[in-house]
Amino acid sequence: MDLRNTREGHHCWTVPPHQGIECRQQEGSDLIQPRKLPHPILASRQHRALHQELLFCHRRGLLPRSKPELQCVLDHKRREQHKQRELALCPPSDLEVKLRTRKQKIQVYELEEKKRSEGLQNVPEFVRVRGTLKCIQTFSS
Template sequence: MASPRQVTESPQQEPGDLIQPRKLPNPMLASHQHKSLHQELLFCHKRGLLPRKKPELQCVLEQKEQHKQRELALSLPSDLEVKLRRRQQRIQIYELEEKKRSESLQNIPEFVRVRGTLRRVQTFSW
């Protein structure tokens, strides 16, 4: 009996005639920019300077600032703040009323506006 290997091989083909497949080059690894970036990342990693990582001092300061903002949000507003907020609301309401009044005056014909601005003239009966 013949072995399976002998059956599949044909006597016409020799091992030297076949084209041997080659591994294709990786364009990312062949790129000079990619190599330099990879070296820089390795260097920074060894030194502890990872990209997109904030310094420790900056992180601590941001945490303190966030903590202060949370405390201010939870604390009750002072009397001055309450009065200032009320005053601001009154001013906004007044400005809205003025805007509405000016818009309504613009819609009125001109002769009616002029008539309203004239002084009342007293008429004497003889």
């Protein structure tokens, strides 16, 4: 892209002049034709300067190679979903099956212990203490 071409052509942020067309339309009728208002941000000098700087840096390769945070998060989620689909397709190994069954047994055991401890809490204290005492033989004289 030549500097001469950029000065002669219209940029994406500038509004092309439509004055010649509007004058011809107004001659035929007394109505004022509506015109699209320029975007205040796109028409500002700061935005144009920033846009030019970004384009220049992009052409020269000076921009950082890192992706935006949102793009990184989306890529991470996409990779995780792909891994889960692959794991779902392949059959589990013997080790995984044994580990899963062991985990289920441990969970069942923990639930039973929890129920037993809750059942003991509902029992009066003297009954719990009596259950913990060893059987003491008493001798009658």
